[in-house]
Amino acid sequence: MSKKPKAGAALSNKAVDALYGIAEEIYEELDGGQIPKMKIPLRTKANIRFDSKHAVWKYGSLMGVRSAKKLKGALMLLRTMHVLEFIRDMIRDSKSSTLREMYYISEGWDIAKFHAQEESNLLAEDLEVITQLLREDFKLRPEESGASVIGNLTLEEITRNGDRKRINCRDDVGDAGYTIPYNVEKEKVKLIESDAKFILAIETGGMFDRLVENGFDEDAKCILVHLKGQPSRSTRRLLKRLNEELKINVATFTDGDPWSFRIHASVAYGAIKTAHISEYLATPTAEFVGITASDILNYELPTDALTPRDIGALNAEMTDPRFNDEFWRTEIQAMLQLNKKAEQQALAKYGLDYVTDTYLPEKLGPLGLM
Amino acid sequence: MSKKPKAGAALSNKAVDALYGIAEEIYEELDGGQIPKMKIPLRTKANIRFDSKHAVWKYGSLMGVRSAKKLKGALMLLRTMHVLEFIRDMIRDSKSSTLREMYYISEGWDIAKFHAQEESNLLAEDLEVITQLLREDFKLRPEESGASVIGNLTLEEITRNGDRKRINCRDDVGDAGYTIPYNVEKEKVKLIESDAKFILAIETGGMFDRLVENGFDEDAKCILVHLKGQPSRSTRRLLKRLNEELKINVATFTDGDPWSFRIHASVAYGAIKTAHISEYLATPTAEFVGITASDILNYELPTDALTPRDIGALNAEMTDPRFNDEFWRTEIQAMLQLNKKAEQQALAKYGLDYVTDTYLPEKLGPLGLM
Numbered sequence: 141m142s143k144k145p146k147a148g149a150a151l152s153n154k155a156v157d158a159l160y161g162i163a164e165e166i167y168e169e170l171d172g173g174q175i176p177k178m179k180i181p182l183r184t185k186a187n188i189r190f191d192s193k194h195a196v197w198k199y200g201s202l203m204g205v206r207s208a209k210k211l212k213g214a215l216m217l218l219r220t221m222h223v224l225e226f227i228r229d230m231i232r233d234s235k236s237s238t239l240r241e242m243y244y245i246s247e248g249w250d251i252a253k254f255h256a257q258e259e260s261n262l263l264a265e266d267l268e269v270i271t272q273l274l275r276e277d278f279k280l281r282p283e284e285s286g287a288s289v290i291g292n293l294t295l296e297e298i299t300r301n302g303d304r305k306r307i308n309c310r311d312d313v314g315d316a317g318y319t320i321p322y323n324v325e326k327e328k329v330k331l332i333e334s335d336a337k338f339i340l341a342i343e344t345g346g347m348f349d350r351l352v353e354n355g356f357d358e359d360a361k362c363i364l365v366h367l368k369g370q371p372s373r374s375t376r377r378l379l380k381r382l383n384e385e386l387k388i389n390v391a392t393f394t395d396g397d398p399w400s401f402r403i404h405a406s407v408a409y410g411a412i413k414t415a416h417i418s419e420y421l422a423t424p425t426a427e428f429v430g431i432t433a434s435d436i437l438n439y440e441l442p443t444d445a446l447t448p449r450d451i452g453a454l455n456a457e458m459t460d461p462r463f464n465d466e467f468w469r470t471e472i473q474a475m476l477q478l479n480k481k482a483e484q485q486a487l488a489k490y491g492l493d494y495v496t497d498t499y500l501p502e503k504l505g506p507l508g509l510m
Numbered sequence: 511m512s513k514k515p516k517a518g519a520a521l522s523n524k525a526v527d528a529l530y531g532i533a534e535e536i537y538e539e540l541d542g543g544q545i546p547k548m549k550i551p552l553r554t555k556a557n558i559r560f561d562s563k564h565a566v567w568k569y570g571s572l573m574g575v576r577s578a579k580k581l582k583g584a585l586m587l588l589r590t591m592h593v594l595e596f597i598r599d600m601i602r603d604s605k606s607s608t609l610r611e612m613y614y615i616s617e618g619w620d621i622a623k624f625h626a627q628e629e630s631n632l633l634a635e636d637l638e639v640i641t642q643l644l645r646e647d648f649k650l651r652p653e654e655s656g657a658s659v660i661g662n663l664t665l666e667e668i669t670r671n672g673d674r675k676r677i678n679c680r681d682d683v684g685d686a687g688y689t690i691p692y693n694v695e696k697e698k699v700k701l702i703e704s705d706a707k708f709i710l711a712i713e714t715g716g717m718f719d720r721l722v723e724n725g726f727d728e729d730a731k732c733i734l735v736h737l738k739g740q741p742s743r744s745t746r747r748l749l750k751r752l753n754e755e756l757k758i759n760v761a762t763f764t765d766g767d768p769w770s771f772r773i774h775a776s777v778a779y780g781a782i783k784t785a786h787i788s789e790y791l792a793t794p795t796a797e798f799v800g801i802t803a804s805d806i807l808n809y810e811l812p813t814d815a816l817t818p819r820d821i822g823a824l825n826a827e828m829t830d831p832r833f834n835d836e837f838w839r840t841e842i843q844a845m846l847q848l849n850k851k852a853e854q855q856a857l858a859k860y861g862l863d864y865v866t867d868t869y870l871p872e873k874l875g876p877l878g879l880m
Contacts, residue, residue, distance in 0.1 A: 237858070238716035238720070240855045241855055241858040244855055244857075244859050300725070312675075314675060314677065314690075314691055317689065319686035345655055350607075350611070353606060368655075488611040488612075492600075492615075
């Protein structure tokens with residue numbers, strides 16, 4: 141197997157130090173005759189607060205405690221120690237693993253083995269929350285595939301062999317675009333330059349391909365990013381970095397339903413599951429140009445009726461602080477009243493060019509993006 | 511919008527001719543005072559036969575008739591005429607559309623509009639079966655994203671602007687690999703060269719990334735292809751072309767469950783839904799190196815119990831002619847008896863290198879591939 145050193149070795153020591161810190165604390169509690177415990181912020185909608193410095197939503201001060209007083213808590217602390225060791229070994233050996241692999245690795249941990257992958261995923265998130273580092277620093281990655289990118293953006297990726305590859309996401313790729321790797325931090329992906337006026341982040345593959353075929357990236361001078369549904373962390377991180385480092389505005393173009401509103405929220409305001417790292421992942425200035433209840437009426441779009449689950453999700457959004465503004469309150473209420481949702485591809489009702497000739501210019505124009 | 515002519519114009523005329531042929535037949539029946547009808551082979555497991563010339567499974571001679579005698583059949587024929595016109599217009603305008611867009615386009619067809627996307631998808635398949643052409647010839651494409659490829663393979667893609675881009679799937683791409691476009695026919699993607707000894711087609715993203723990180727493509731001199739679950743038509747077509755044109759053997763590496771066996775079957779023997787084009791899509795010499803019931807026992811892998819749906823699927827495979835050989839009968843029966851399934855990532859039980867250091871060499875060695 142190839143044993144060349146990988147990028148990111150310096151950062152990883154920060155991770156090792158942080159993980160040793162956790163182990164040390166538990167050791168000292170045991171050594172001092174105390175029952176060991178870990179304190180972790182509650183990760184619920186009730187515990188997210190607006191961080192005005194970064195203009196994103198983050199966890200508040202509500203804390204939960206995981207103590208070894210009960211068997212379940214003790215097992216969880218034992219698992220934590222095993223995970224710390226596993227991560228340290230990966231960093232030492234320049235390896236990484238999927239969350240699924242970590243779950244299977246625990247088969248060798250006897251009574252400490254995980255019983256379901258949710259347990260091991262949750263623990264990986266706990267470690268992030270406690271250490272203020274990213275899962276990527278711990279060499280853990282999800283299975284989800286990263287976004288596709290098409291447009292005049294030049295970047296440099298440092299590949300598994302340590303080579304630097306300069307890639308232009310218009311000139312050096314096929315029609316399926318450049319696929320971002322799971323880790324898009326600076327030591328892995330360097331953003332070089334772009335002349336794009338904005339980034340259009342698109343929910344569905346069908347619409348992404350439509351805009352590629354219609355040449356919208358060239359006509360509107362923009363970068364097209366395929367979110368692939370609820371965007372992965374690496375996708376949100378890339379949007380954030382493009383916005384911050386290259387000063388390019390972001391607009392999200394989604395279906396018109398409550399789940400798509402959440403896609404926008406996770407891009408713009410931060411996701412509830414990852415609120416501890418919102419300042420890395422969220423792009424607060426991102427604009428929404430997806431389908432709204434008003435669009436369904438104005439454009440007379442083909443619709444489907446809301447399901448009970450859709451209605452529940454819309455109602456939940458009425459109490460979600462991220463949607464607590466004039467625009468979202470109005471649109472969510474209008475959708476509930478209309479009792480209908482619509483897909484972005486429904487614009488094809490008026491032909492294959494309607495979205496690029498009419499809809500997007502009408503939406504992006506007032507925002508100064510077209 | 512960009513109006514340069516796209517690749518494939520010559521082939522598309524064949525498609526237009528074939529579609530006019532269908533319209534003509536219906537016209538003549540109407541003109542001769544007959545009730546118009548279309549005859550289509552039945553697309554069921556009961557109607558697939560082994561085609562020994564191509565060594566794949568294809569539809570047999572059982573036919574169904576769609577007649578205008580009943581209202582439902584008449585509407586379907588009317589829809590067919592609209593679809594023929596839509597496809598002709600796309601070919602004329604150098605456009606293409608997703609199956610979803612075609613469904614929405616039908617909103618403008620008054621009483622002929624589709625009521626569910628299954629109807630329009632089915633009609634697209636009907637047209638393939640009748641004309642012996644590919645959906646790609648009709649400019650219709652699915653939403654599914656294509657396979658990722660990593661390895662020393664050089665190809666040339668003719669992009670949306672008519673440019674020829676030469677891409678080496680090891681040297682010119684990032685760690686996420688080259689993503690194939692939805693159309694991988696010769697007029698779109700030319701296979702130039704490869705020194706690979708075999709192609710490993712991998713079911714899950716986690717395992718694909720594992721083999722990429724472990725450098726298995728370089729150590730074993732192979733091309734890694736991520737199937738992304740049940741592989742899209744373009745993925746299967748690419749495997750077939752690599753096998754046929756560059757003479758590279760294919761091996762599939764999947765989870766060990768009935769659904770994964772079907773992934774192998776669709777790669778090697780042909781899928782039931784697309785049996786009319788099996789000779790384009792299936793690679794009969796493809797070998798299976800995925801997890802079997804024997805592997806679960808031999809490697810003492812972590813398992814899950816079979817669900818009732820799994821058991822139903824295994825029982826269905828016992829009467830599926832594609833699995834009617836010694837190897838599959840034995841393994842399917844063994845899995846039913848064991849009442850367990852396992853994922854390919856379960857090999858991580860023995861560490862992150864076990865799959866590349868031990869499992870794959872043990873499986874590929876006896877096949878002469880390693």
